[in-house]
Amino acid sequence: MKFLSTSLVGALSAAALLGFAAGAQADYPSGAIDYVIPFDPGGESDVTARFQEPILEEILGVNVNVVHRPGGGGAVAWSEFQNSAEPDGHEIIGVNIPHIIGQPIQRSDAGFETDNWEIITFFHSTPNALIVPANSPFETLDDLIEYARENPQAVTLGGSGTYSANHLDMLRLEQEADIDLTYIPFSGTGPLPAALEGNHVAGIFNYTMLGVQMEDRVRVLAVASEERVPALPDAPTFKEQGYDIVGGAYRGVAAPAGTPPEIVETLAEAFAETNRRIAERQEPLGFVMEYITGDAIDEVIGTLRDAYAPILEAAE
Known part of the structure; x- marks a missing residue:
């Protein structure tokens, strides 16, 4: 499943990418942004965040601090985030499909819900x-x-x-x-x-x-x-x-539920520009660049939830 390729990301207008502040709250961001990675250092999410960090800082004009909170296959950090993060755009978190779909289906005590945040974008996938x-x-x-x-x-x-x-x-x-x-x-x-x-x-x-x-x-x-x-x-x-298996992970980033749409849009555009700049470094590593935002996020989650639910239920 592919929604927007790197070439299309590169085609986004310069005006849209340079005009973040016009549509965002005037004082955002007003301080450093914590970018939580819910896994150990060294994995795909961490590698990507390290590529993204300096470019996001340049675009947004503030420090972006990559913070690791591993545990429970991401569930520890996602639970904490959904229960305590302020919806002001100054704390964002890495989200992965199918983790955020599968864990709540399989475990009633996952500690977080698939839809209880504002997903900003899915920026790449890996088979x-x-x-x-x-x-x-x-x-x-x-x-x-x-x-x-x-x-x-x-x-x-x-x-x-x-x-x-x-x-x-x-x-x-x-x-x-x-x-x-x-x-x-x-x-x-x-x-x-x-x-x-x-x-x-x-x-x-x-x-x-x-x-x-x-x-x-x-x-x-x-x-x-x-x-x-x-x-x-x-x-x-x-x-x-001879085996009909096509799958992998979609990786993206989310803000807390209730974050103003102007802030979500600002962050989505920042990640789009970041994706464009790091594509030539990530694609040789085995990544597939994506730009999934807005209604397409719900489409991806809905499609994959339908695909994974029977497997998860059979595994119980």
Whole structure:
């Protein structure tokens, strides 16, 4: 699913991107902005925030402080944010699909609600990838699936969070291939390379970025995209290998519920310009740039909620 490509982001008028203040409250922003990342340092959300930070500071004219609050696959920070953040645009938080959809469906005690904030934009996506160490006995996806059929639950796959994009697509692989795997949730992407290289897991179900980042140290058995990802041209898709699995994560940013629309618009335009500037740095890392705002946000969430709900309910 793709709503607006990098080229279209670049086509946004300069007047719209330079005229933030005209439509925003006159005194916004009046101080530093805390940009909360609800995962460990080192993952996709953190890497992107570090790219965004200096450009947002230039555009908005204030300090933008990246703050990490990991735990519960994002739920700890999202719960705290929805319950305590002031709706003045000076605290924003990273949000991820399907985390923000799946966790409230699966757990009544998730601590946050899918719709209880003002989502500013989704700025990029990353397809899932099934990754094993370079010296793994599994040289192909078929190797792993054949072993898993003969040894139920013996294949352990790490991933970021519970009922995250990683977890959900692993569950889809179980259904598609009629196998039984063991999923090991981590607090974010950051700890996964060490877990993989330390042989704590047989493989990881994570994102294309990690496959690019680890390069010759790993083997990417499959990517959950419609077509091969340019940054991983030798990695086959699941669809090429007979499994109808296309999925991954959409990453964006949210403000507290009740934030004035003028502030939300100002922040959306700032992130759009930031996206345009960092695209050439992120796309080679395995990211797909997006610009999803307004009604398109509800469309994405609604479509994916319908897709994930049966999987989550079956997993209970």
